[in-house]
Amino acid sequence: MADEYQALLNNDTWRLMPKPPGANRHGIDYDETFSLSPVVKPVMIHAVLGIATSRQRPIHQLDVKNVFPHGHLEETIYCQQPPGFVDPSSTLLILTIPPSLRTWYQQFGTYTHQLGFIASATDTSLFVYRGATTYLLLYVDDIILTASSADLLQLLADRLHSEFAMTDLGDLHHFLGISVTRSSEGLFLSQRQYVLDLQRAGMAECHATSTLVDARAKLSATEGDPIVDPSEYRSLAGALQYLTLTCPDLAYAVQQACLFMHDPRKMHLALIKRILRYVKGSLFASLHIGTRRVDKPVAYSDANWVGCLDSHHSTLGFCVFLSNRLVSWSSKRAEAEYRVVAHVVAECCWLRQLLQELHVPLKVATVIYYDNVSAVYMAANPVHHRRTKHIEIDIHFIREKVALGEVRILHVPSQYQFADIMTKGLPVQMFQDFRYSLCIRSPDASTEGG
Incomplete structure (x- = not known):
């Protein structure tokens, strides 16, 4: 001072x-x-x-x-x-x-x-x-x-x-706080030095785990005993939130942990510690930015219907790619499942405007993959229904962008819906496959594809 x-x-x-x-x-x-x-x-x-x-x-x-x-x-x-x-x-x-x-x-x-x-x-x-x-x-x-x-x-x-x-x-x-390594295969972004700060959580000697959350468990705001020191929980949750800048695979688990900042319970702290164990096991992973020419953007969006036990809100998630590189992702709560499409359409339109300013014009529409057939039909079908009045503004916005040729909403089978990793806990093999699809690599690993 x-x-x-x-x-x-x-x-x-x-x-x-x-x-x-x-x-x-x-x-x-x-x-x-x-x-x-x-x-x-x-x-x-x-x-x-x-x-x-x-x-x-x-x-x-x-x-x-x-x-x-x-x-x-x-x-x-x-x-x-x-x-x-x-x-x-x-x-x-x-x-x-x-x-x-x-x-x-x-x-x-x-x-x-x-x-x-x-x-x-x-x-x-x-x-x-x-x-x-x-x-x-x-x-x-x-x-x-x-x-x-x-x-x-x-x-x-x-x-x-x-x-x-x-x-x-x-x-x-x-x-x-992001370390950048450049090679013939592109850039690798990581926060390894930031991750090494596990001592304050008493997790330096913990055993690593290969997944972040239990695929079957759902957290509640009222179950379990309150923890003694909520400030420690909030500090760790905030630190993990910063890690999502280069670790998109953490987005869903960290979003879940941040929901309980006001009154964290022991089961919530257990989630924090599991995330830290996972982070320790993926210490040398990086977000890869490849060298392929920037041409077409592709997005995946999904929602876990009634994912919250307390509010019955859905968990929405999306990930947006430019060629073979991930540029945007999100995991958050929403009242209606259809709103996830509106969120990702808005993100894609913003990205298209950005690329235009960067003199990287896009000649094709942005393809958005969604695994809800009803939502895909609703995006292009002008018919109104009583049950969709509460999301009418979102529907008009999406249909306008579809009519302008800026986006296309297509169906994708659930086994290829990469945005699932942003909305729910997944089985080990599916989690690892989707994690690879998010361009998470080791600098010495093969980086083709994704």
Whole structure:
């Protein structure tokens, strides 16, 4: 803390003065406050890395130093001195440097626009350079930069460095806690160092398991005894949720564990420990991003009807592929099974818009596979039924996208429904087969297919 405080002093972050009367009155001096910077979505990272890998483009990472001094403060902001660092000569601080990540983002966006970048409409943390020759992803002070040539990448990196204090860390190898390994077969994303932090759960010596959840069991919010320390449960569940950035096979089990944050029971903690045992057994697995050309997107969607014992809600899941690479996945609760189709259609339409901005046009509709025959018929059949009034908006949305030729809803047999892994516990062999279909590999394993 002392070093950070000294850095703020060195940057002249504030001036000391007595508090003026009537300062900082809500509704007069200020109203809403927007202090955060947009952050890039995981699907955006997977899509951009997939395109760059398929085109054999260089990918660098840049680190910006001290983002807060950037930007211009338009208002006078008064605040109390922080406890433990109070200067008795005055009672109040006047900030002279913006305390907001939003001002940094605005300053960065203004400068990149001058260089020729355009902020994406689908995700404002993506900046596309002239003719899509360069993509830039921004996550606060971490940057991924990929260009059509090493010379262009270096030129733009130098121009960014001339305006902002930053370091070019070279080839992408570690971003947001994700380790990136590149080979002739593509990229491998993993969070191995993050996984190694099992000591705090007392699971370092545990025995590994090959599956995540019991295929027959369903959890309830009221069964079993409450655990003594709920904070430990919440901490572990949150840590496991972060692992789903590169471990789509964890999505369903972690989603189940996160449902009981408010009042976790012993049976819920047993699920957490089983997930940790599974994670230990898959320590060297990575999410593979292949080198095949980006052409057609394909999605799989499914719902486990009345998957919740307490609310009787369904569990929906989907996974979206670009060629042979997984770019988006989800496992969540929904009131109606048909709504899973609406969720995945919305995700696919968003992804199509993104690819258009990245100058990767799609000439064919996105095929969405679903194993519910009634839902497949409903997507194309204009007939209305009384029993579907509660999902009428979803039906109209899906039929519109089908009519526009953006998506096609097709039936798939359950044994090929990869999204099942996002909605329920599966038998060991089926779980392992579907896990492989989600592009989870070891760097030294064969990566063809998937």
